Amino acid sequence: MPVVEDIGDGSQDSLLCRVTANGHVGWGEAVCSPTAGIAAWITPMSHSGCHPVIDSVLGQNLNNPTDIKRIYNLVRKNSFYGLLQSDLLISGIEIAMWDCLARSLEVPIWQLLGYKKSEPKLPYASVLFGDTAEETRSKAVLINRAGFKAIKFGWGAFGTTCLGDDEAHIFAAREGIGQDGMLMIDAGTVFKDNVAEAAKRLPALKEANVHWFEEPFDGYAISNYGELSAYQPKVALAGGEGAHNPYQAKQLIDYGHVEFIQIDAGYIGGIGNAYEVAQYAKGKNIKYVNHTFTSQSALSSSLQAYAGIKESNISEYPMEPKALCQELTVDKIEVDKAGMIYAPDKPGLGVEINLAEIKKYLVDVEIKVEGKLLYYTPTL
Amino acid sequence: MPVVEDIGDGSQDSLLCRVTANGHVGWGEAVCSPTAGIAAWITPMSHSGCHPVIDSVLGQNLNNPTDIKRIYNLVRKNSFYGLLQSDLLISGIEIAMWDCLARSLEVPIWQLLGYKKSEPKLPYASVLFGDTAEETRSKAVLINRAGFKAIKFGWGAFGTTCLGDDEAHIFAAREGIGQDGMLMIDAGTVFKDNVAEAAKRLPALKEANVHWFEEPFDGYAISNYGELSAYQPKVALAGGEGAHNPYQAKQLIDYGHVEFIQIDAGYIGGIGNAYEVAQYAKGKNIKYVNHTFTSQSALSSSLQAYAGIKESNISEYPMEPKALCQELTVDKIEVDKAGMIYAPDKPGLGVEINLAEIKKYLVDVEIKVEGKLLYYTPTL
16 A cells, blocks of 8 residues: 555555466465565575475466375475464465465365355445444444444554543444344554453443454453453453464464454464364354455455354454455455355455556565575565 | 475575564574565455464564563564464564563573573483484484483484384384483374274383373364373373464363473574463473473574473583574583583573574575565575
């Protein structure tokens, strides 16, 4: 984007990965600081466990889902040590591999995962809190009028001023959406590991009948989630967007006792890992929810993993993406008349990248090591 | 290094961070793929939680330990989302801040942490398995003769061929070191999350009387550590070098039931985080051990956090570092006549970076974004 604002909005940038195999092309987006992701792609080897991601991906065969898993495992094995960024980069590449493979077979990705049907999901509008409680209320009214039965407010100043302000935002959101709407609150990790401080918000959250309280703590602070889950009044916890591998998501379920596990395929290592968590959650009667705050391509990626799980029937729907993420795809996953969305019933991700439109956003990056040009931005 | 081998040896590269404040200079090493770490330093902002690390560090005041914690917290707050590599980069910067501050106050870092005394630690020689069991035995004999009472063998082909081969290496190591030596085995995460496969090694490990069995699993696979800890025959587990924040280390203690927690200050976010884990471990009667496989500067960094904890009396001592890590410092932490080592009783880290020697290893890196040079290697 020409201007990037210092706000909790991940739609201001995109690390878009293109995979070519057997004459087919696939695309995937990583939730990843782009320049750091590019560096993970080409950084010279330091250690058998610290290879650049390129070493495990380029030249591999891609003929079936087993190949995708094999290539993912290669990256984890060859790049796990000192190259944490590889977990994010591979997420975009893995999604692009699924897209490429499923397009070549002319089936949706969710079919390759073994689902028979793409089940309806209730999309919730995911937006930032207003600067004032009144602004939060107005946003809720507008979104409600636009036909959304569910809204999530998050980030902004929540947790950074005082309890009274947070309560005002919570009640304003409820007022705006009406008594029947489904309301969620996202603290954006603001309480870090301070359970007592987060717990002070529980009475208001309970009174406002919120469906879940999301990410009160640092994504790694799993035992703090577990502690808060035992507090009264009891409010269902949600989290998981910070999971960059399936282990962390499972731990958030088992030790953190979240009731909603929210996974971003572009963060957790791709669609295969997201699917693994979705199945694990299903086995534990935990609701799986996608995390998506950016483009329609990212939305489709994150819907695939649980497309066929009927019980997990809620979906995060990005409402205010910046122009880059709006223009990134030709098509959109539209909300139907019943107010529901579906993972597309089309080959691959089922959305087309709009190369002509996004060309103008392409940023030239060059990385040279010892005078050798290891990376330069390819043409679109 | 002119040549980097594809082996489990982290001493083949170094991301050395230099901090200047109030006219003083400090140095710290991050266990971090250098080019990826540099990218985390300067990558353009994507999101309020995805700032380049430079935004939270440059221009800050550095007058006391509280400032170090404050700057670390800023990095976590401003760079936690989509920039995982920042956890590793900040480790080197944080260490350099301690070095800089302690030098300005003319005290060792461990004194700034509140320790009254630097307690003796039994250094164990940390080496790679031989290519054959016979080679492992010979290495053990030589190291034993060099005066080391404790040896750890790790990585190599362990876990990648068959149970018989692993058992042969374990028994050869025991034979080489003798019945009285302290022997540790490091699986280098090779079993990923396969508890049954790791458990097959327990009888041999028990019979060879190993002091601990290290990193059988992926560093994130905490519940698998917990499962293996309940197997018979019982062998003490060790792990933690993959912890890039204190939450993970505490979870490995609480849920993984390791009996030894091994922390690399250059990975976990620096000396402050390592200290936090050391104190936590002490409170739970778990032995804290440094993880160090590279330079003497890294060894000193990792010794600081538990320098004053008498009960945690073992230390990993790098035995076979490549030339870069041998030449990195002017001085060494020598093993004394009683076979013990100490965190240095000198200002800062107590070891001097040998700029004249390591100049030849300096690698030119250039990162350009939209034609703007965001990073180039500074002169030494």
